[in-house]
Amino acid sequence: MVKVFIDPGHGGTDPGAVANGLLEKDITLAIARSLQTALLNQFLNVETRLARTGDQTVSLAERTRAANQWQADFYISVHVNAGGGNGFESYIWNGNFTNKQRTRQIRSAVHQAITSELALRNRGEKEANFHVLRETRMAAVLTENGFIDHHDEAHLMRQVNWIDRVAQAHALGIADAFNLRPKVENVEPSQLYRVVVGAFTDEANARARIQELKEKGYESYLLPYENQEQLFFRVIAGAFRQRENALTQQNKLKNEGFESFILAI
Ligand SMILES: [Zn+2]
Structure with a gap:
């Protein structure tokens, strides 16, 4: 059984980035919920847990503690970007750690699935000293799925099928990295x-x-x-x-x- 811990960035009193009438915390939760559904519906031997299931305030320390206690195999933190750019980028921890090579492989699988599924500019596979990447004891990847303050990308974020496509791309990348077998009766993504x-x-x-x-x-x-x-x-x-x-x-x-x-x- 592969345990995937899904972390919808921000939430509750922390809205994350705010622009174009959208709050990052809503987009990340919608993607995370759709990702959970995609993994459970389409693949065998996978378990999921969400850092938050609604609009709760959850600290970064609480998120990583929950994933560590559950002994997750993979931690995926879902965000959307801001600050005047456009496109998709992903992060792993920039420190030295024992499973870094494996983390790199998983990240590349997820990154490639997303950049090939979505027509977003590829900003590259990056490293940073983020809490959720550093304090997790399992492979951890953070995705920044477009810019909420970019007119065209904010427009995409308002389409439910875009939310589902982002989630589906994450699911395909995770399935690839962990060799998840598709459920035979439901190989194709199904209608929700x-x-x-x-x-x-x-x-x-x-x-x-x-x-x-x-x-x-x-x-x-x-x-x-x-x-x-x-x-x-x-x-x-x-x-x-x-x-x-x-x-x-x-x-x-x-x-x-x-x-x-x-x-x-
Ligand atoms: Zn964020």
């Missing part, structure tokens, strides 16, 4: 049925809905999307491979007073 509990033009209203759902015991997250130049925020309370499971979730939500629709992509 997402339960959408409201789409808002006002981000504060979307976050209020997430809070209402939380009070009723439903974890949800925000998925930005763009339609005719207008930015909307969808609240997603579950993503399912089987339509009937999405319908079950929809009925449960209805009994709690939440109207929803199913988004099949």
Whole structure:
């Protein structure tokens, strides 16, 4: 069993980079949730854990401690970039450590999968002294998936299928690096049925809905999307491979007073 610890960058009181009406913490969570679904749905002998499943504040030390305690085989930290550039880059720790060669191999597999799947400029395979790369006892890679302050890349981040493509590319790279075998009945990435509990033009209203759902015991997250130049925020309370499971979730939500629709992509 290969244990993959997925770290959606930032969260809670730390929004990460903010630009073009988007918060980094929302994009990283959406990619991470989609990556988890892709790995579990498409591959055998893989387990996943998320550093956060919703909009929680989790310190860097808590994230690496959780991965170390779980004895993960791989730590993937998902971010989006800012600062006036464009394109994709990945990082491993710049220190000297025993499994650096193996970490390099894994990173190259992930990096190449992403740069070949996505039409983003390749900024290169880099090294840095980031906490999550340094303090993890397993191979660890951090990805910076486009620039939130770049007009065209922010536009991409508002497309749910782009989020899924980024996640899928991560999954393919991880599968390649760890020789994960595909599930025979589902070699191709499958359609997901997402339960959408409201789409808002006002981000504060979307976050209020997430809070209402939380009070009723439903974890949800925000998925930005763009339609005719207008930015909307969808609240997603579950993503399912089987339509009937999405319908079950929809009925449960209805009994709690939440109207929803199913988004099949
Ligand atoms: Zn970040």
